Amino acid sequence: MSAARARLNPIGEIVDHKEIVVCAGSGGVGKTTTAAAIALQAALDGKKVAVLTIDPAKRLASSLGLKELTNEPSKVSKRKFTSAGLEMKGELWALMLDTKTTFDEVVTRYAPSPEQAERILENRFYRNISSTLSGTQEYMAMEKLYELHADGAYDIIVIDTPPTRNALDFLDAPRRLTDFFESRVLRWFLMPYMKAGGGIFRVANVAATTFLRVVKRIIGGDVLQDTAEFFSNLEGMYDGFKERAREVSALLQSDATSFVIVTSPGEDSVMEATFFAARLNEAGLPFGALIVNRVHPKLGDGVDVKPRQLTKLEKQGDQGQLLAKLIDNEEAFMRVVRLEEKNLNALARKIPKHRWVRVPYLEQEAVDFAGLSLIADKLFEA
């Protein structure tokens, strides 16, 4: 089945040949569900699969029959498959990114000494980073992905991307975060607080002092102290961070990886998808497939009826009225279908159609394991 499928379906091809699948797209298009469905099918095919989700989706855990998802992979029980009438030849593992824990591990790995790691982990500024600094979640998602891959325990890893307003943020995250840690401007401002460098309070730094006075009034002196300490402790770790960011980049650009863009046929998400495809290209990242979710089904070519005829029909008794309503309903849906086609045609000019997979609106929702497997069927259909 695999070989035949590979020639026909871009998702099937990816699952057969790649080690990493990254699902990306704007909010609300079904990224998490898609990632889970791809992982499910890969496991059915006999692979050992890990699905890494970023979204705190409780529902995903329960539909996989897991109490909760943690930062370490948990195995989906074989019984879950059997009771859904599915024969699973591989293994399915699932985990959810815990940004804080992952960051702690990174710090511990790169700190020159356990004491220095300890000082950073206890620092208040550091503790705020994981929850508030933009880009941290994206950076750690990439870090976790790298670890899972380096571990070598899985044939394939499927990951969804953070629900950022801008679907592209995670591409820049490692670089942005390294820049942040290395900023000279910040060090200049924090100089009066930095112990490293002999604590020399330079007269030339008047602007910084004035400025600090104001900041201190806004956020308090101890906060500034924490910040300065954090950056002092980080000295000597930059090279490690940068090296890792380079390795992550190289992995994402390699043949082992494939990016899957998820979209709906709505104008906004189509625009986002187009933009995203262009960015992948610019960044030298391998695009694999486009998944168009929630497409209204196209049934027929549209009934040819003039308004005048419809008015006449409405006067033809019960049957006439029923028919008029049916036609009204059909015309309304055909308007949506045409609108979606227009949006998708624009997308087809940017992303060739042989890389597309369309998943129509189903007559039921994918809320449980059986639902996921239904989505998987649609995704892998030729």
Next chain:
Amino acid sequence: MHVDEFLDPKILIVSGKGGVGKTTVAAALALVAARHGRKVCMAEIDRKGTLPKLFGGGEVTYEPRELSPGVWGLNIIPEDALAEYLRVQYHMSRISRVFRSTHFVDYITTAAPGLKDILVLGKIWYLEQDRDHGGGAHGFDTIIVDAPAAGHMATFLKAPQGLADAVRLGPVRRQSEWLNDMLTDPKRSRVHLVSLAEEIPASETLETSEALDKELGISQGAVFANAVYSRLLMDEEADEFERIAADGKIDELCDVAKASGINLDDDDLGALHGYARFLKARRNIQSQHLRKLSRGVTQPVMELPFLFSAGLALPDIETLADVIEEQMETL
């Protein structure tokens, strides 16, 4: 419910999960308020241009601009809000220029989490109080905040309380208390949640609503269930059609059509049948979630129609505004 009651208080915060049409609903609400003679300000938070697209072009910046009669828009950018704050509070306008070229706001907002939200809420407070900081007072009657997506909303609205807890004394403590008062006073602020009648958004809406109620103590207006398929066809009518087909009496229907000059071939009949089924199936899913929403929240649930024309431009927003107005009367 009286219109004024529905459109009060002055600050209306609109929130919901990504992809549910939050901005569209906020814009429709703005049109309704404007139709009732209010001067409305729509506040986007730190992003690039959904508002201008809905209202036909141009840029929306930190300085409010009239987008359509009676509806003004601004984009609250934390850097600008900080600059305004420093200028007004500390008369520091020069140093604030440095922020633009550096990660400065990122640093201090990391150092003191929630500060970005405080800056944004501070600007809303300035608008509410109608302070004139050089640009002239605007005299807005209604401020509609297109708030961060539901996942981040709790953090956003909790920020003043957090800061008040962290800073014991001084002006910042006092200011964060002002913001908290503004949010928790039902006569000043209210949250409208936007959802879809689907599993994931509906569950998330229920969670958010409960958190607003129990943890944040912020008053709630309506839950808007967006994109609900209109009943162009009732279930019974779809069933009736199935029955006619099953009884082999489709030809009779075709004859009725022919009498009005309409020729229906097999493809056409298939399409009529297919879309009738589709509507019925999707409506049933939606009804189930609408019931779940109604049972789960104490505030009214307002259904907004799926727009079959969905180009999402001003005419569509007008349509949604019409529906809101109609339903407002019946609440």
